[in-house]
Amino acid sequence: MTENRLELIDPELSAYLLSASIAQQRYAAAIACEFALAKTGISATIIDEGLEAIKGGVPGNEMLRSRLESFINQLDEKQWDLQEKMAEGKAQLETYIAAFQKARAVNSLYYALNPDAFTAATESLYEAQAATEDLATLKSRILLGINSLLAIQSIGTPS
Numbered sequence: 001m002t003e004n005r006l007e008l009i010d011p012e013l014s015a016y017l018l019s020a021s022i023a024q025q026r027y028a029a030a031i032a033c034e035f036a037l038a039k040t041g042i043s044a045t046i047i048d049e050g051l052e053a054i055k056g057g058v059p060g061n062e063m064l065r066s067r068l069e070s071f072i073n074q075l076d077e078k079q080w081d082l083q084e085k086m087a088e089g090k091a092q093l094e095t096y097i098a099a100f101q102k103a104r105a106v107n108s109l110y111y112a113l114n115p116d117a118f119t120a121a122t123e124s125l126y127e128a129q130a131a132t133e134d135l136a137t138l139k140s141r142i143l144l145g146i147n148s149l150l151a152i153q154s155i156g157t158p159s
Helices: 011-018 022-040 043-055 062-087 092-110 117-133 135-155
Strands: none
Touching: 011 022, 011 117, 011 135, 022 043, 022 092, 022 117, 022 135, 043 062, 043 092, 062 092, 092 117, 117 135
């Protein structure tokens, strides 16, 4: 049985995150959502608030997550409408794909704020790869980021 959706597309990365510390899992979630948001170019005040919560180390704020969920629902409605219009020949595929990717990028942020760090990491990564279609770069950035975090942490550890 699959534990998380990331396991479906990259079981190795999912297993790596399962053995990672909570701080590393949070870091991976932050990298994932920031990558997806930057790549799709979506911006909104609620996104800025979510990113600030992540940077401030305050995940799990239910009021913020609820507001993000409402925003995601609006984005999903827009992309579903575009999908219907595209089927009718009234919208371009590129327009629909851009709307889909923006909704997935914001969903990555929503999951990054999950109170459970492992869920935050795996679900944020899954949504980020759906938004960017670039799992290789995303995985590389996450592994590099976690290794950098480990190096920084080891500097402060007495020998």
